[in-house]
Amino acid sequence: METKAGGASVKAWKIAGFSAAALGAIFLACGLLVDFGAYNVAADAPHSAPVFWLMNEIRSHSIAVRSRDIALPAGFGTPTQVSAGAGLYADMCGGCHLAPGMERTEISQGLYPAAPELSRPTGLTPQEEFWIIKHGVKMTGMAAWGKTHSDTLIWDMVAFVQTLPSLTPQQYQALVKSAPADHDEMMKDMNGMPDMNGMPGMQHGGHH
Numbered sequence: 001m002e003t004k005a006g007g008a009s010v011k012a013w014k015i016a017g018f019s020a021a022a023l024g025a026i027f028l029a030c031g032l033l034v035d036f037g038a039y040n041v042a043a044d045a046p047h048s049a050p051v052f053w054l055m056n057e058i059r060s061h062s063i064a065v066r067s068r069d070i071a072l073p074a075g076f077g078t079p080t081q082v083s084a085g086a087g088l089y090a091d092m093c094g095g096c097h098l099a100p101g102m103e104r105t106e107i108s109q110g111l112y113p114a115a116p117e118l119s120r121p122t123g124l125t126p127q128e129e130f131w132i133i134k135h136g137v138k139m140t141g142m143a144a145w146g147k148t149h150s151d152t153l154i155w156d157m158v159a160f161v162q163t164l165p166s167l168t169p170q171q172y173q174a175l176v177k178s179a180p181a182d183h184d185e186m187m188k189d190m191n192g193m194p195d196m197n198g199m200p201g202m203q204h205g206g207h208h
């Protein structure tokens, strides 16, 4: 019995030693790849298929797990919320995510990963959209709007984003016009993003 147990533990040590050496080799290889700048981080050079797959898996599982316990507020999706969300969206989001009837902006063409056009359904739950808008997504252009906006305002934006795929350009413009003025006032004080109000011909493209 004793020798058998002894043999098993020698075997276990051998496996552990081999695993440690293999792990060391992998770390060394990764370190060298990093050191030599082997991976191209340029936004105009798409990820290789395995890296793209890995990033996408990390992203979607991370968002799904973290938004699981978010409760949908009672009465979510009222016309008031949708119209408030439209004003916020036109001010802060359309520049990257575009809107019905809007030409592609310069930033929307240069972003990588691209900002999905939100006039197409995202396939995300409202809770997932809330989480993304509030917390943003690392190493993408998607900012954490929760740093400067209350949960109430973020739910307004979610309500609007849920409605967006069903809107014609005219309906979109009408909704933006119907947005409460106080939101516009508030956004004027925000530094950072230019005021992109989503109207073709009214984008800030005059620097050519």
Ligand code: HEC
Residues within 6 Å of the ligand: 059, 088, 089, 092, 093, 094, 095, 096, 097, 107, 111, 112, 113, 114, 115, 116, 122, 123, 124, 129, 132, 133, 137, 140, 141, 142, 143, 145, 157, 161, 193
């Ligand atoms: C500077 C550009 C930029 C701005 C401005 C921006 N976003 Fe994003 N957004 C992105 C990018 C890039 C992604 C994709 C992130 C990724 O690949 O994980 C994204 C992802 C999203 C998603 C997830 C879409 C999907 O199908 O996965 C939602 C919802 C979203 N943004 C909403 C908003 C809202 C609402 C605003 C305005 C408050 C906004 N974004 C402003 C760049 C932007």
